Amino acid sequence: MRLFDSHCHLQDARFDKDRKEVLKRASAAGVAAVVVCGEDLASSKAAIALADQSVHPSILPAIGFHPHEAAGATDAALINIQKLAASSQVSAIGEIGLDFYREMAPRHVQRSVFDAQLAIASDMSLPVSIHSRDAEEDLRPHLVPFASKSPLKAQGRPLGVLHAFGGTLRQASEYAELGFLISLTCSAGYPRNSEARRIAANLPFSSLLIETDSPALPPQSSRGTRNEPANLRIVAEVVAEARGVAVDLVATATTANAEALLGEVAEKKVSP
Numbered sequence: 001m002r003l004f005d006s007h008c009h010l011q012d013a014r015f016d017k018d019r020k021e022v023l024k025r026a027s028a029a030g031v032a033a034v035v036v037c038g039e040d041l042a043s044s045k046a047a048i049a050l051a052d053q054s055v056h057p058s059i060l061p062a063i064g065f066h067p068h069e070a071a072g073a074t075d076a077a078l079i080n081i082q083k084l085a086a087s088s089q090v091s092a093i094g095e096i097g098l099d100f101y102r103e104m105a106p107r108h109v110q111r112s113v114f115d116a117q118l119a120i121a122s123d124m125s126l127p128v129s130i131h132s133r134d135a136e137e138d139l140r141p142h143l144v145p146f147a148s149k150s151p152l153k154a155q156g157r158p159l160g161v162l163h164a165f166g167g168t169l170r171q172a173s174e175y176a177e178l179g180f181l182i183s184l185t186c187s188a189g190y191p192r193n194s195e196a197r198r199i200a201a202n203l204p205f206s207s208l209l210i211e212t213d214s215p216a217l218p219p220q221s222s223r224g225t226r227n228e229p230a231n232l233r234i235v236a237e238v239v240a241e242a243r244g245v246a247v248d249l250v251a252t253a254t255t256a257n258a259e260a261l262l263g264e265v266a267e268k269k270v271s272p
C-alpha cells in the first residue's frame, strides 16, 4: 500500500528528539510521501531544509503564512516567500487561509495576506494548501478569482486542497466543483464528526485526499497525544469504511490525487 500524507508539520519542535524514528514508522506503515507545511517564514525554511535530506518517506515542502501568523506577514516576509517559492523543491503554497474561530489576526489582515499568497501561487503555477475554520463560506470570494487565474486549471490539475476540512458535504462538493481537493484527517473518525464521514462517503474519489496534520489531530484512540504520519493508515481506514470499499482502493486513489496536485515536484521525489 502506498499512502500520501498531504499535510503535516514534521519540522515542529515536538519531533526534534525522534524525527528519524517517526519517519521510519511512517515508511513501515506504507507512507510513501509527506507534505510538510510552513506556518511562517522560519517554519517554511525549516520545511525546505527537511526536504533537502534524502529520506524515506519523501518530504515535499509547502511554504506560507498560516492565518494565525498573518500579522507577521509583512511585505518583506511575503517577498521572501515568493523568492523561496522559486526553488524547485517547493511543491505548494501553504498553509494559508482564514481562521475566524481563533481569530489570532484581524479578519481584514487575514484576508489580505491570504490574497497576497494566492497571487504568489498563481504567479509561480503552484497549488495551495488551505486552512479554514469557521470561515468555509468566507473562502469563496478569494478562491473563485484564484480558480479563474491559476495556470493549473489549463493543465487539468487540481488548484489546491482544503486541508482538514471542517465544513459541510455541500460546501465540500462546491469547492470540489471549483477545482479543489478536500482533505480529511484522523478527526473524521471522532464520534461526533459524522459530517466528515458523510464527505468521505459521498464526495467523488477524484476529489479526496488524506492527511494527518501531525503533530495535531491524533486518532480517537490516542487523543491528547502527539500525532504522526504513521497514523495516516487510520484515516484511510475511516474513509474505506464510510465508502464501503477496501482500504487499498482509498490508498491508490488518494495517492494519485496528491501526485496530480503536487505535479512535477512529486514526480521527481516520490518513488513508485
Ligand SMILES: [Zn+2]
Binding pocket: 007, 008, 009, 037, 095, 213
Ligand atoms: Zn496544518
